[in-house]
Amino acid sequence: MRAQCILCDEINKLDPFSLLAKQLRKKRKLTYICDNCNDRISKKTYERRQNDNFKLYREEVEDDLLN
Numbered sequence: 001m002r003a004q005c006i007l008c009d010e011i012n013k014l015d016p017f018s019l020l021a022k023q024l025r026k027k028r029k030l031t032y033i034c035d036n037c038n039d040r041i042s043k044k045t046y047e048r049r050q051n052d053n054f055k056l057y058r059e060e061v062e063d064d065l066l067n
Ligand SMILES: [Zn+2]
Pocket: 005, 006, 007, 008, 009, 010, 033, 034, 035, 036, 037, 038
């Protein structure tokens, strides 16, 4: 089956028996993101994790749990 990446509109062929293809067919996953974009997003998410805002949020959550 073919799937179009929501970020770069690239159309890739997927193995119709792969887990991802099954999830797309059953609408468990509504979006398909190609490998290139996936890598880019993972990097950005990792960088954001080093960010102060992200740490602040985590500390707040931990405080709530303790009180
Ligand atoms: Zn893409």
